[in-house]
Amino acid sequence: MDNCILKIENLSKQYRLGIVGTGTISHDLNRWWCKIRGKEDPYLKIGDVNDRTSKGDSNYVWALKDINFKVEKGEVLGIIGKNGAGKSTLLKILSKVTGPSIGSIKANGRIASLLEVGTGFHPEMTGRENIYLNGAILGMTKKEISVKINEIIIFSGCEKFIDTPVKRYSSGMKVRLAFAVAAHLEPDILVIDEVLAVGDAEFQKKAIGKMQDISKEGGRTVLFVSHNMTAIKNLCTKAIVLDKGTITYSGTADSAVDFYLNAQREKSNELLLNRTDRGGSGEIRFTQIELLNDKGNSVNEIISGAYAKFRLHLVFNAPIPSRDLIFGLVIYDTNETKIADFYSDEMGVVFNNIDSYVDLELPQLMLRGGSYSVVIVVQTLNLTVKQLDLVHNVLNFTVFPGDFWNAGKVNRATNVVIVNGVFLIE
Amino acid sequence: MNTEKKWLDEISANQKLIQFNFKEVWRYKDLLFLFVKRDVITVYKQTVLGPLWYLIQPLFTSVIFTLIFNDIAGIDTGSIPPFLFNLAGITTWNYFKECLTATSDTFKKNENIFGKVYFPRIIMPLSVIVSNLLKFGIQLLVLLVFYVYYVFSGYDIQPSFTLVFFPVLVFCMGMLGLGLGMIISSMVTKYRDLTFLVSFGVQLLMYMSAVMYPLSLIKEKLAEYAWIVEYNPMAHVIEMARYMLLNQGTITFLQVIFTFMCSVLALLLGVVIFNKTEKTFIDTI
Numbered sequence: 001m002d003n004c005i006l007k008i009e010n011l012s013k014q015y016r017l018g019i020v021g022t023g024t025i026s027h028d029l030n031r032w033w034c035k036i037r038g039k040e041d042p043y044l045k046i047g048d049v050n051d052r053t054s055k056g057d058s059n060y061v062w063a064l065k066d067i068n069f070k071v072e073k074g075e076v077l078g079i080i081g082k083n084g085a086g087k088s089t090l091l092k093i094l095s096k097v098t099g100p101s102i103g104s105i106k107a108n109g110r111i112a113s114l115l116e117v118g119t120g121f122h123p124e125m126t127g128r129e130n131i132y133l134n135g136a137i138l139g140m141t142k143k144e145i146s147v148k149i150n151e152i153i154i155f156s157g158c159e160k161f162i163d164t165p166v167k168r169y170s171s172g173m174k175v176r177l178a179f180a181v182a183a184h185l186e187p188d189i190l191v192i193d194e195v196l197a198v199g200d201a202e203f204q205k206k207a208i209g210k211m212q213d214i215s216k217e218g219g220r221t222v223l224f225v226s227h228n229m230t231a232i233k234n235l236c237t238k239a240i241v242l243d244k245g246t247i248t249y250s251g252t253a254d255s256a257v258d259f260y261l262n263a264q265r266e267k268s269n270e271l272l273l274n275r276t277d278r279g280g281s282g283e284i285r286f287t288q289i290e291l292l293n294d295k296g297n298s299v300n301e302i303i304s305g306a307y308a309k310f311r312l313h314l315v316f317n318a319p320i321p322s323r324d325l326i327f328g329l330v331i332y333d334t335n336e337t338k339i340a341d342f343y344s345d346e347m348g349v350v351f352n353n354i355d356s357y358v359d360l361e362l363p364q365l366m367l368r369g370g371s372y373s374v375v376i377v378v379q380t381l382n383l384t385v386k387q388l389d390l391v392h393n394v395l396n397f398t399v400f401p402g403d404f405w406n407a408g409k410v411n412r413a414t415n416v417v418i419v420n421g422v423f424l425i426e
Numbered sequence: 427m428n429t430e431k432k433w434l435d436e437i438s439a440n441q442k443l444i445q446f447n448f449k450e451v452w453r454y455k456d457l458l459f460l461f462v463k464r465d466v467i468t469v470y471k472q473t474v475l476g477p478l479w480y481l482i483q484p485l486f487t488s489v490i491f492t493l494i495f496n497d498i499a500g501i502d503t504g505s506i507p508p509f510l511f512n513l514a515g516i517t518t519w520n521y522f523k524e525c526l527t528a529t530s531d532t533f534k535k536n537e538n539i540f541g542k543v544y545f546p547r548i549i550m551p552l553s554v555i556v557s558n559l560l561k562f563g564i565q566l567l568v569l570l571v572f573y574v575y576y577v578f579s580g581y582d583i584q585p586s587f588t589l590v591f592f593p594v595l596v597f598c599m600g601m602l603g604l605g606l607g608m609i610i611s612s613m614v615t616k617y618r619d620l621t622f623l624v625s626f627g628v629q630l631l632m633y634m635s636a637v638m639y640p641l642s643l644i645k646e647k648l649a650e651y652a653w654i655v656e657y658n659p660m661a662h663v664i665e666m667a668r669y670m671l672l673n674q675g676t677i678t679f680l681q682v683i684f685t686f687m688c689s690v691l692a693l694l695l696g697v698v699i700f701n702k703t704e705k706t707f708i709d710t711i
Contacts, residue, residue, distance in 0.1 A: 007433075092708070093437065094437075096437060096544035097541055097543070097544055098706055098708045099437070099706050100437065100438070103438075104436060104437060104438035105436065105438075106433040106435070107435040107436070107437075108433055108435075109435070111435065113542075113543065113544065115542045115543070116542045116543075119542045119543050120543070122468055124471045125467070125468065129464075129467075132460055133460045133461075136457035137543050137545060139545065141453070141456050142456040142460075
């Protein structure tokens with residue numbers, strides 16, 4: 001049996017860079033002339049892949065190129081990628097906001113998209129009227145909304161103000177009301193952007209819970225775009241990784257997240273000095289980073305609770321007084337969540353004369369077993385703070401579980417920070 | 427997979443020239459009426475006079491037209507009181523004008539909604555046509571009040587039997603306004619300066635649409651340029667409306683056919699261009 005509910009074939013989308021509106025008439029005419037003669041669109045041939053860091057030769061870029069994938073009924077598909085990888089473009093095409101340049105999407109059912117909550121809310125209308133309007137915009141009929149209206153109102157928690165114009169609502173209430181409508185949509189295929197990134201923590205929890213319900217109970221097909229790797233792992237069954245407009249990986253959610261993070265990590269194997277994806281003005285550049293163990297050997301693996309030292313090698317490209325420098329080092333876990341950070345200024349450290357490296361010494365590495373990555377930064381404080389260099393994913397290291405409490409037990413490898421403490425009874 | 431499966435929905439880069447999915451529009455009819463409701467209840471919120479503005483505008487314009495065109499310029503309106511003559515013309519013209527100007531910025535005005543959610547885009551201009559119909563209805567009532575007043579003051583006015591076709595005429599006008607509005611709104615997404623042209627062009631068009639003078643007058647006094655007015659379908663619409671309401675002027679069969687064809691053509695062209703634009707306008711606007 002064929003359970004495929006959504007099939008995407010050769011999907012590509014081209015964008016024109018620069019000013020739109022002037023000088024396009026000649027292009028339009030040219031395009032039109034080629035069409036009449038039955039030739040191909042002359043502007044579809046040229047074009048670079050979507051790489052925003054380097055400026056291409058052509059005015060046309062492919063935001064998406066040859067995307068092919070299938071989604072089965074009941075699947076929750078995650079879409080992962082860096083900013084600018086083409087995720088939003090894909091979502092826009094899926095939700096029919098804009099059309100593809102080449103290729104097609106075939107669906108066996110109604111697609112509803114949530115690129116934003118509360119689209120079309122009118123401030124002068126009451127909450128109830130807005131529920132109807134917003135629901136209808138999202139594709140519900142009046143009858144469907146009438147059946148669910150009480151449920152929606154209760155979910156939003158705005159019962160008391162439901163007949164008050166929305167302009168008197170707090171922004172939080174507006175978001176809750178809008179999400180309540182969205183959560184009660186019942187399309188065959190639901191496309192969700194990072195709408196979960198709005199609202200307070202409590203609301204996000206509610207939203208994620210609702211998402212899980214939707215995908216579990218209803219057997220609904222969901223396409224979910226997020227930067228939040230934990231959310232992808234929790235919610236999705238499968239995932240695809242987009243990079244520069246093409247699919248670089250497709251598989252289970254866990255493996256896709258691993259692939260994506262590994263791809264990010266591979267960057268750290270490049271020579272630090274040669275990396276171009278860095279911030280700061282460049283008066284100082286980091287050239288190398290090392291993790292040293294208690295014997296002074298450069299390592300990639302270290303035991304939890306052991307002595308560790310990060311050595312940051314650097315060069316000065318301009319004379320900057322050492323005493324103004326602030327160094328920072330941030331440790332992230334595999335889900336790109338910040339785990340710990342160090343800043344030299346708050347430690348009261350003043351560097352008198354930096355030669356070629358700076359050390360950060362950790363008498364005890366208070367990290368549980370797992371994988372971690374490091375971001376380093378250097379700033380100068382001369383009246384104002386100015387960033388000199390900043391590099392992400394500069395080092396990846398693995399921590400092996402240790403026996404921190406000296407109890408003869410191996411600690412759990414949960415990839416978080418260890419905080420010292422002891423259980424007691426009075 | 428042995429046979430090619432039948433897909434319910436398809437989004438494709440290739441598009442047919444005329445692609446009007448009536449079934450889909452029908453499914454969104456509730457949205458159409460909710461938009462109408464929104465327009466009606468929110469337009470005059472927090473204004474002092476509220477819906478009274480619906481009445482003030484045509485009445486004052488009629489008064490001024492009567493003063494300038496009839497009292498000063500001396501345009502003859504026959505047995506019809508000039509004020510009623512002008513009010514009938516303005517009321518009819520207003521519906522067309524509102525339809526045209528309000529639909530002509532469909533894409534620009536709704537950029538935010540269109541950029542986030544899909545629904546048949548034509549719902550938006552359609553809702554404008556319908557909500558203006560309500561406004562038009564109210565203005566017709568005002569016309570009726572003055573009509574009755576003049577009849578009781580002893581003027582010899584009576585509607586023609588063709589008045590039964592008035593709804594058809596309104597429908598024609600709606601098509602014309604919608605069609606032109608959709609064409610303009612599609613072009614505005616690329617060439618912004620059209621918006622300036624619309625506000626100014628509509629003003630000019632009114633003078634070419636026999637709103638404040640009978641069609642026969644221009645043939646008599648400005649025979650050389652009368653063709654400009656004669657090729658303007660709106661001039662015929664207004665003339666016909668006045669014939670139906672006040673039984674003055676003439677209607678020829680040719681006139682009716684010409685007007686109807688123009689409206690249908692405008693609508694068809696509008697739908698084609700609108701459909702072409704709706705798929706990609708979000709990239710260019």
